[in-house]
Amino acid sequence: MGDLDKEYLRVQLKRNNSDTTRSRDELKTKKILIRELQDLKESLFYQQDNDKSEIDIGFLHASPIFIEGLAEGKTSLVALKF
């Protein structure tokens, strides 16, 4: 193999390596972009339909006097697991 061929192969190899690195970088960038878009989509998720809602947070709390019928002795606490 002559010097010219060797030089040609060296240049080709360098270019290939460069292409591989570039495609890896592109893939990485694409993945980052996809992730960022996904993040953006999810961060906007709570804002969807927000204009249609009357409240942001609903809080319901129960602390009743007695379980129905307990006062009349129709049921017992033992039967109910808290």
Place this chain on the structure above:
Amino acid sequence: MAIIEAIKASDQKVRFKQSVATKNKFIDMIRQRPSCLHISCHGFDQTDTTSMRLTREEDLRNLLFETENGDGRLISQRELSKILKQATTKIKLVFVAACMSQFVGEIFQQCDVPHVICSQQGKSILDKAAISFSKSFYSKLFKGEAVCKAFEMAKDEVAVNFNEEEANRFKLMISTGQFKHAPKHCTTRWPQKKGQLECLSEHIKFKHLRAKITNFIAREIDFFKLVQFIQNE
């Protein structure tokens, strides 16, 4: 209240409404299309203690709501499911602070709610642990942490303040229909809108009455009758 403290500390603009958990109030609240719904009550699962031949399984799992008069009213799995399937809800996050509430989580999940926090199947949660969890969870959420991360951090807090077993009783259910990621990759966050807490709550009667019977959280009947008498006079 943990949730109000967390909102105030974060300086977020949030429209907040609190109601007594009656069936009608629950339906009304669903209709107002909240982004987040928090339910705090007792929960029961009697599937392992009652004969399945006599009763349908979905009637043996209940949440204990109230009637308009302050009495107890059991809302069964079947009833909850029916209410939610009829509603066109856009709830994004539900927190059911009740014992044995996985069945509630499953109902909300079937209605495509992306994140539901409840207790593990058949497990009770301590009131104090639920308060500790709520404080931590909402404070992290309103400060901008992702839902899943806020959940994990709140669990860690319960593990430190109580124990690992208590912490593991809290469960996060993620609807895969919405997001196809593992919980550790969740980036769903509460929208950060600077402003103030806007309280749209109704006036709740008898909220601060203490329980008469230890180990049974309930409004004291004597106080209830006394206040009712004064109001009627």
